Amino acid sequence: MPAEQWQTELGQCIRTLGELERYLPLPNKAKLQQVIGNMRLSITPHTLSLINWQNPNDPILLMSVPHERELDFQPEELVDPIGDDAKSPVPFLTHRYPDRVLIYATIFCSLFCRFCFRRSKTGEANPGPGDADLARIINYLKSHTEVEEVIFTGGDPLTLLDWQIEEWLQQIRAIPSIHRIRFHTRVPVNLPSRITDNLIAIFKRYQDATHPIFIVTHFNHPQEIAPANIDAIAKLVNAGLVVRNQGPLLAGINDNADTLELLFKKLTDIRVVPYYLHQLDLARGTNHFRVPIKRGQQIMRTLQGRCTGIALPRYMLDLPGGHGKIPLTPNFAEHTNTNTWRLTSPFGIEVEYHEPLVE
Numbered sequence: 001m002p003a004e005q006w007q008t009e010l011g012q013c014i015r016t017l018g019e020l021e022r023y024l025p026l027p028n029k030a031k032l033q034q035v036i037g038n039m040r041l042s043i044t045p046h047t048l049s050l051i052n053w054q055n056p057n058d059p060i061l062l063m064s065v066p067h068e069r070e071l072d073f074q075p076e077e078l079v080d081p082i083g084d085d086a087k088s089p090v091p092f093l094t095h096r097y098p099d100r101v102l103i104y105a106t107i108f109c110s111l112f113c114r115f116c117f118r119r120s121k122t123g124e125a126n127p128g129p130g131d132a133d134l135a136r137i138i139n140y141l142k143s144h145t146e147v148e149e150v151i152f153t154g155g156d157p158l159t160l161l162d163w164q165i166e167e168w169l170q171q172i173r174a175i176p177s178i179h180r181i182r183f184h185t186r187v188p189v190n191l192p193s194r195i196t197d198n199l200i201a202i203f204k205r206y207q208d209a210t211h212p213i214f215i216v217t218h219f220n221h222p223q224e225i226a227p228a229n230i231d232a233i234a235k236l237v238n239a240g241l242v243v244r245n246q247g248p249l250l251a252g253i254n255d256n257a258d259t260l261e262l263l264f265k266k267l268t269d270i271r272v273v274p275y276y277l278h279q280l281d282l283a284r285g286t287n288h289f290r291v292p293i294k295r296g297q298q299i300m301r302t303l304q305g306r307c308t309g310i311a312l313p314r315y316m317l318d319l320p321g322g323h324g325k326i327p328l329t330p331n332f333a334e335h336t337n338t339n340t341w342r343l344t345s346p347f348g349i350e351v352e353y354h355e356p357l358v359e
Contacts, residue, residue, distance in 0.1 A: 083322025
C-alpha cells in the first residue's frame with residue numbers, strides 16, 4: 001500500500017544538524033549534538049514552511065530548533081516534573097485523578113518541541129507499549145470501574161497508524177465504565193495532513209451522543225494557525241469532535257497579552273476552545289522558556305477585561321510529585337518569598353513550590 005501524504009512528510013522531517021544547517025548557520029554544533037543527544041530533533045515540512053529563517057527570534061523557530069541553553073539545568077528542574085511515574089500502577093499508564101487515566105500510546109512525536117515536559121521520555125527512542133502492555137492496561141481499566149475517561153497522550157498518539165488507533169479505540173470502547181476519550185496531540189499544528197478522511201471515519205465509528213471523543217491540541221502562537229491547520233481543525237469539528245487547546249506560557253514566544261489575545265481569538269474563530277494556559281513545567285533544560293508566575297498572573301489579569309470569556313483559558317500549574325493541576329489564583333497559590341510558593345492541590349494537599357530564578 002502506498003504511503004499517505006502525512007507518512008511521506010514524516011519521512012522528510014529535519015532530524016540531523018546537517019539537514020538543519022541548510023536553513024541556518026550552526027556555530028556551536030558540538031554543543032548542539034549534546035543537546036539532541038538528550039532530546040531528539042525533528043521538524044516537519046509543514047512547520048519548516050512557517051518559519052521565517054531570517055528572523056532569529058521567530059517564535060516557531062524558537063520552539064522547534066535546539067539551543068545550547070537546553071544543557072543548562074537548574075536545581076529546581078526535574079526529570080519527571082509532574083510525577084507521571086509516581087502515579088503509574090502499570091507501564092504506560094498514569095492514574096493521577098480518581099475518574100481518569102493517561103495512556104502513553106506512543107513516545108514518538110512528529111516534531112520534538114524544545115520545551116517538552118516529557119523530554120526524558122520523548123527525547124529517547126522507545127518503542128512504546130506492546131501487546132502485553134496493552135493487555136495489562138485494558139485489564140487495569142476493567143478492574144477500576146471508577147475510571148470514566150481515558151486520555152491518550154505520549155509522545156503524540158495521532159502519529160500511530162490508523163489500524164493502531166482503531167485497535168485502541170475498539171478495546172477501550174468495549175469497557176462499559178469508560179464514557180469519554182481524549183487525544184492530546186500536536187499533529188493538527190505540526191502535521192495537519194495526518195487528519196485524513198479515514199482517520200475521521202474511525203473517530204466517528206467510536207463516538208455517539210453519550211460517548212464523545214475530544215481532541216486537545218497545542219497551538220502556542222497565532223503564526224501556527226495557517227490554512228492547512230484551519231482545514232484540519234474543520235474536519236475534526238465538522239465530524240462532531242470537540243476540539244480544545246492547551247499550551248504553555250513561553251518566554252519570548254507568547255508571554256504578552258497582545259499575542260495571547262490574538263491566539264485565543266483566532267482559535268475561537270476556527271471553533272477551537274482555549275482550555276488551559278500552562279505555567280511551564282519544571283523539565284530539565286527548559287528554564288530559558290520559563291515565565292515567572294507573577295508575570296503570568298499579570299498577563300491573565302490584562303486579558304480578563306479585553307478578551308471575550310469564550311476565548312479565555314484558565315492559567316494552570318501541574319504540581320510536581322503527581323499532585324495534579326491547580327489554577328494559579330490566590331485561592332490555590334500563595335507567594336511566600338522571592339522564589340517560593342505555597343500551593344494547595346485539588347485534594348487539599350499543601351505543596352511548597354520553588355520557582356527557578358529567571359534572568
